[in-house]
Amino acid sequence: MKNIKLTIEYDGTNYCGWQKQKNGVSIEETVENALIKVLKEDIKIIGAGRTDAGVHAKGQVANFFTETGIPDDRIALAVNSLLPPDIVILKSEGVPMDFHSRYKAIGKRYSYSIINRRMPSAIMKNFYAHVPYDLNFEDMKSCIDCFLGTHDFSAFKSTGGCAMTSIRTINYVNLFKDEDIIRFYIEGNGFLYNMVRIIAGTLIDVGRGKINPQAVPNIIESKDRKLAGITAPAKGLCLEKVYY
Amino acid sequence: MKNIKLTIEYDGTNYCGWQKQKNGVSIEETVENALIKVLKEDIKIIGAGRTDAGVHAKGQVANFFTETGIPDDRIALAVNSLLPPDIVILKSEGVPMDFHSRYKAIGKRYSYSIINRRMPSAIMKNFYAHVPYDLNFEDMKSCIDCFLGTHDFSAFKSTGGCAMTSIRTINYVNLFKDEDIIRFYIEGNGFLYNMVRIIAGTLIDVGRGKINPQAVPNIIESKDRKLAGITAPAKGLCLEKVYY
Numbered sequence: 001m002k003n004i005k006l007t008i009e010y011d012g013t014n015y016c017g018w019q020k021q022k023n024g025v026s027i028e029e030t031v032e033n034a035l036i037k038v039l040k041e042d043i044k045i046i047g048a049g050r051t052d053a054g055v056h057a058k059g060q061v062a063n064f065f066t067e068t069g070i071p072d073d074r075i076a077l078a079v080n081s082l083l084p085p086d087i088v089i090l091k092s093e094g095v096p097m098d099f100h101s102r103y104k105a106i107g108k109r110y111s112y113s114i115i116n117r118r119m120p121s122a123i124m125k126n127f128y129a130h131v132p133y134d135l136n137f138e139d140m141k142s143c144i145d146c147f148l149g150t151h152d153f154s155a156f157k158s159t160g161g162c163a164m165t166s167i168r169t170i171n172y173v174n175l176f177k178d179e180d181i182i183r184f185y186i187e188g189n190g191f192l193y194n195m196v197r198i199i200a201g202t203l204i205d206v207g208r209g210k211i212n213p214q215a216v217p218n219i220i221e222s223k224d225r226k227l228a229g230i231t232a233p234a235k236g237l238c239l240e241k242v243y244y
Numbered sequence: 245m246k247n248i249k250l251t252i253e254y255d256g257t258n259y260c261g262w263q264k265q266k267n268g269v270s271i272e273e274t275v276e277n278a279l280i281k282v283l284k285e286d287i288k289i290i291g292a293g294r295t296d297a298g299v300h301a302k303g304q305v306a307n308f309f310t311e312t313g314i315p316d317d318r319i320a321l322a323v324n325s326l327l328p329p330d331i332v333i334l335k336s337e338g339v340p341m342d343f344h345s346r347y348k349a350i351g352k353r354y355s356y357s358i359i360n361r362r363m364p365s366a367i368m369k370n371f372y373a374h375v376p377y378d379l380n381f382e383d384m385k386s387c388i389d390c391f392l393g394t395h396d397f398s399a400f401k402s403t404g405g406c407a408m409t410s411i412r413t414i415n416y417v418n419l420f421k422d423e424d425i426i427r428f429y430i431e432g433n434g435f436l437y438n439m440v441r442i443i444a445g446t447l448i449d450v451g452r453g454k455i456n457p458q459a460v461p462n463i464i465e466s467k468d469r470k471l472a473g474i475t476a477p478a479k480g481l482c483l484e485k486v487y488y
Contacts, residue, residue, distance in 0.1 A: 009365065058367065119320065119333070120329070
């Protein structure tokens with residue numbers, strides 16, 4: 001028996017999310033079914049975390065146990081040949097038996113991408129939130145640092161999550177602009193349900209002038225979801241990396 | 245009667261190309277049909293140039309004549325509401341009656357995008373050529389300048405074009421690398437059939453070590469298609485801009 005870690009990239013557009021659901025096809029079951037075909041064993045994969053419908057990943061992680069004789073690093077190629085082109089196993093590698101993609105994760109990095117121009121994008125339509133209003137980038141940038149550190153992020157979570165506590169530690173944030181593209185990066189030890197999308201939505205509302213950038217620390221402190229901004233669309237969100 | 249210039253972005257993945265064809269749906273007819281519905285007139289659009297099946301555009305240009313009372317700059321929004329999301333009119337504007345998107349064009353800018361890593365991309369699969377072999381970026385970069393200037397580009401055209409001459413002038417080339425993405429830009433007064441894709445394919449063959457970078461000027465001079473590299477896949481190509 002060996003424990004295999006997969007690093008997975010996917011375009012989440014056509015899936016109901018990572019996790020198996022009654023309605024719609026999930027990334028999890030698609031990868032699992034391809035593994036079952038390749039390895040001819042009953043495989044259960046453990047994902048590092050769920051991503052919602054329409055959310056993408058460049059570095060989702062999952063692990064599973066197998067008896068296969070296929071060399072660890074060849075499993076990726078074999079499985080890719082059976083996966084649809086919007087899911088790609090970037091890497092397969094053997095890891096210690098006690099590696100658990102969810103419990104051993106110490107942090108995650110997400111990006112949130114916005115295209116800020118009058119017309120939507122034909123080319124990047126599934127990977128960027130389209131914001132047709134003028135966004136003040138300097139105002140947005142001026143308030144990102146207040147998300148750093150350890151806070152109760154209750155103002156930035158949707159109902160429906162099952163976390164025991166709303167306290168999380170954020171250790172990296174950044175915001176970049178390249179012509180009409182704005183991209184936000186955030187790294188932390190964990191994220192509440194919809195947390196990155198609500199932070200991104202709050203930054204969008206700051207950019208539009210609907211939220212004063214100086215009010216953002218107070219919004220965090222308030223723990224009141226109603227004071228934070230919109231939940232930005234799923235398609236702008238990408239799970240970039242899981243840290244162990 | 246007025247003459248309207250359209251600037252058009254499209255994801256060419258699901259189309260048979262710009263031009264109307266017996267088999268498959270073209271960008272041209274899709275835009276034309278939307279215009280006919282919005283303007284309630286029999287509209288014929290004139291494109292600045294054809295793009296092949298799977299080729300994208302961020303700045304294709306077309307023009308057409310109309311009697312409509314809809315303000316020039318509002319036509320884009322009205323037509324976008326009827327277009328599929330993979331075609332977006334970025335701008336509609338009134339131009340002098342003698343403006344002709346093809347005959348008045350003085351130059352075009354294309355990009356060619358490559359993802360250079362072992363595994364293909366799930367997220368950018370329709371917009372990048374996937375090259376799984378190691379590419380030597382410095383070798384590729386070292387030979388791009390020899391495409392500059394006025395040359396007979398017969399070695400870099402496919403049969404099937406209907407150009408009177410194979411002489412073209414290239415006034416800008418550049419090659420960028422950002423992690424596993426390599427992007428080539430080229431600007432000139434015109435391009436032969438498949439010319440950018442064959443230049444991109446030649447650069448890929450240089451990067452792989454199949455063509456010596458110092459041989460590229462001789463390949464241009466030879467006018468022999470067999471000496472140039474592969475025709476790189478359509479999906480990496482994007483018409484960035486048409487100059488007037």
